[in-house]
Amino acid sequence: MITVPLAAYEDDEGNRIEYDGPPRENITIAFRGGGNLVRVHAKASATKLHVDFNSSNGTFILGANPHQRAFSAGVRVGEDATVRIGNGVSATAAVTISAVEGVSVIIGNDVMFATANQVRADDGHPIFDVRSGKRVNKARSIRIGDHVWLAYGAMVLAGATIGEGSVIGAGSIVTRRIPNNVIAVGSPATVVRKDIAWERPHLGLVAPFYKPDASTVQKSKYWNRTVENGTAIRRTFLGRVARRLRRMVRAVRSPRASR
Numbered sequence: 642m643i644t645v646p647l648a649a650y651e652d653d654e655g656n657r658i659e660y661d662g663p664p665r666e667n668i669t670i671a672f673r674g675g676g677n678l679v680r681v682h683a684k685a686s687a688t689k690l691h692v693d694f695n696s697s698n699g700t701f702i703l704g705a706n707p708h709q710r711a712f713s714a715g716v717r718v719g720e721d722a723t724v725r726i727g728n729g730v731s732a733t734a735a736v737t738i739s740a741v742e743g744v745s746v747i748i749g750n751d752v753m754f755a756t757a758n759q760v761r762a763d764d765g766h767p768i769f770d771v772r773s774g775k776r777v778n779k780a781r782s783i784r785i786g787d788h789v790w791l792a793y794g795a796m797v798l799a800g801a802t803i804g805e806g807s808v809i810g811a812g813s814i815v816t817r818r819i820p821n822n823v824i825a826v827g828s829p830a831t832v833v834r835k836d837i838a839w840e841r842p843h844l845g846l847v848a849p850f851y852k853p854d855a856s857t858v859q860k861s862k863y864w865n866r867t868v869e870n871g872t873a874i875r876r877t878f879l880g881r882v883a884r885r886l887r888r889m890v891r892a893v894r895s896p897r898a899s900r
């Protein structure tokens with residue numbers, strides 16, 4: 642195993658770091674095996690980040706951090722696995738991220754991790770059915786959409802997806818699909834409120850110090866209604882076109898119901 646700080650790198654095993662930003666000693670990468678790829682945006686930064694390639698043909702991608710947000714993480718990337726972290730992602734304390742056995746963890750832009758968060762696409766150790774010998778706990782990919790907030794102690798487990806703009810409550814465990822712009826809590830996490838939007842500026846630090854309604858904040862682009870069976874459709878031209886198309890399809894399928 643070799644551990645290197647973030648800088649352009651290539652070795653005889655085919656491990657490679659693609660990065661042309663300034664040296665960043667607080668981002669380190671450990672390589673075992675070969676054919677692993679690290680691609681880090683020149684404007685990326687982290688308070689502390691360690692990526693551990695456990696075996697071969699893994700991929701780790703990190704986006705820009707234009708607002709220099711605090712971000713720290715311990716990332717495990719196994720055989721043929723991928724971890725991709727978007728732009729402007731923050732973490733109050735180190736988030737644990739793991740993907741092995743060819744699956745991926747995709748984390749969108751502007752995601753906000755709190756303290757003690759974990760994102761685990763695998764369980765770390767295999768569990769088998771004693772009669773059939775079949776694997777019980779297969780690794781499964783995870784996708785966290787843009788502008789998702791994971792509150793203190795929340796975990797995201799194999800196979801989970803979280804739609805953009807949603808909030809996962811403190812101590813909650815996400816195991817399935819959570820739609821966009823909802824609050825989901827509990828274990829397993831379930832939706833307790835739809836059609837919500839949250840904003841990043843801290844309640845205690847950014848005036849006005851009482852925020853009884855949305856007139857007190859600058860709205861981000863993530864103010865959307867919850868879409869039950871699909872991805873969030875923003876209130877944009879494309880969103881309006883998509884909504885109109887859906888209405889037309891409904892009208893063709895069921896002319897009476899759509900009236």
Ligand SMILES: CC(C)(COP(=O)(O)OP(=O)(O)OC[C@H]1O[C@@H](n2cnc3c(N)ncnc32)[C@H](O)[C@@H]1OP(=O)(O)O)[C@@H](O)C(=O)NCCC(=O)NCCS
Pocket residue numbers: 754755756791792793808809810811812813824826827833
């Ligand atoms: C997710 C959260 C923001 C939602 O707050 P809220 O909208 O005021 O939610 P409410 O208090 O109205 O709770 C709604 C329901 O969910 C339940 N609930 C709320 N948070 C929960 C949690 N973390 N786990 C389990 N259930 C929870 C409530 O008991 C309530 O259930 P009920 O309707 O049966 O009584 C909040 O619960 C939370 O987790 N706060 C911690 C934030 C944090 O970690 N901040 C650290 C800095 S990033």
